[in-house]
Amino acid sequence: MLLYQLRLALKSIRRNPVLSTVMVLGIALGIAVSMSFVSAYYIISGDPIPHKSDKLFYVQLDSWNPDNPFSDDDPTEPPNQLTYMDAMALMESDIPTYHTAMYKTVMVIHPPNDSVQPTQEEIRMCFSDFFSLFDVPFDYGGPWDSAADEGPEPVIVLSAETNDELFGGENSVGRTLRLEDQEFKVIGVLAPWHPTPKYYDPHNGSFDFAEPVFMPIHWAREMQVVNSGNTSGWKPYDNSYEGKLQSEAVWVQFWAQLDTQEQEERYAQFLTGYAEEQRAAGRFQRPNNHRLRDVNAWLEFWGVVDPSQRAMVIIALLFLLVCAVNLIGILLGKFLSRASEVGVRRALGASRMWIFSLHLVECALIGIAGSVIGLALSLAGVSYIQRLFGVQLDNPLDMTMLSVGIGLSLLAALVAGIYPAWRICRIAPGMHLKTQ
């Protein structure tokens, strides 16, 4: 019976193509606007590493000025990065399963093909644990080992896009690449990897793509390159490279993976002990105030999901509601114009429920057609929002969002159709059989 209703509904839609197109476009527009915002919000607010986001902790220590808090907005908040000295000291702990100090810098890359101009690219300086911490996927090779960290050995890992650009996407493991004046051997090539938001470093663009090159952190010291991200300081220091490394300026990020509660407690004790040790040595003159924030707490702290974005989503959904309300009027007119046909069908044995469901099937078809066009339009909408908010979304419409789009469209069309379908199924058939 459903197939018969589908056939009749399609005939009805084809009977008045202009009106049907208006209805489908109405729904499509509502879906395009709402899905653009919903999908952007979904990606922005989603857990970027759901299977271990509660085990990855961003570490903060309070090495700041004893006379002034780091943040005037929240005086209890410790600095959002570590000093180089503290970051390297924390690397000595064997409590975390994985841990890494890291920061972003910029270097000149000399492409292997001399005809291509050298370019300046962002480099992520980190320890080898970085790749295990964040479950970074590899296409070729793998991460460097801890010996390469300490050497440091001249090895690098390339992003998939960089490998495409420099080596045409082939396996470049073992090839060499010159960064600044140093030759490096490619030890691994990542599979496409764009954590959204870029939770491991929201300081430097929450929605930027991951860096094109990853390098053992100690090469920065060898090559005397400074960080390119945010640096905050409260105590004057010698303006040399070594002076910055030994200073109280904070510019290094630090992540640790703590798999168990016991690990977490031990690590917290370790941080307390470290702070007391430093206090005894004349640093850390503020009360003990370390922080271990997991991924989602860290993103929330950074306000990656802005309340205004939530408001935009609500407004976008209200727009869909307005489209659905408009659809009610059109459907009502269309359905009631078919009263004589409905009267005939009722006389020939159709129950009210059958008439009701026939008209809802038509609404569902309109909803599905609207969702297809609406989702296509929402791709353009997401692209616009990306530009508007300066956000880069790798896969704006995944299966979940497609399902949500189709579901929302169906729901809007069915909700809009309930009243018109109810009205037409309640008509007195005898009233409409005398004339046609």
Place this chain on the structure above:
Amino acid sequence: MLTMQDVRKVYRTEHVETHALSHFSIAVNEGEFVSVMGPSGSGKTTFLNIAGLLDAFDEGTYTLDGVDVSRLSDREMSKVRNEKIGFIFQTFNLIPDLNVFDNVDVPLRYRGLGAASRKQAIEEALATVGLSARYKHYPSQLSGGQQQRVAIARALVGQPKLILADEPTGNLDSAMASEIMDLLEKINSSGATVVMVTHDPELANRASRQIHLLDGKLIDLAQERPAPLYDPSPAGQAV
């Protein structure tokens, strides 16, 4: 076949109350061909709508084929309409974007029959009305008489016991009207009870019984013919 007892139907608007049927009683026997006459507004169509379970009534009882249908649910009434009643309308009431085959198919769709059974029934009904060759035509491609014959095929296809015809020849010329009457007589002779509303005394006279309505009341049980065209007794059916 059809018995109404003291049926009352009042149409109410904000200011006016119209008594469409008042203490209306009638009995139509199985196999009869009854014509219903009366001036406009006398209650003919109201009677037909109530008889066809297309309209509710305020008081009285209505028994159809031995079943009290006075207080059935919508689903039950739809089933009775589908299985026991065939409708023929003055304006044919074919569905314009369905072809002849699909129009005749409509009542069978509500019975949940398989495609093969439906096809056979539709072909038989179209053969009865002489339109087998036109099954792919759309209503707009047919003459008025042909459209009414499709409507008759649609009324027949489910083999209902009762045919309700509301001025079936009202939109046709006299030659075509006579053809349609021939068809209705043929249907009646094959066993169906026919109740036909008409304004035409000549056509009314071709029925086995005529009744007259005035102001919602049955005023005259007209003369009966010697015998109905169809004899429902086993002996009659054997003939």
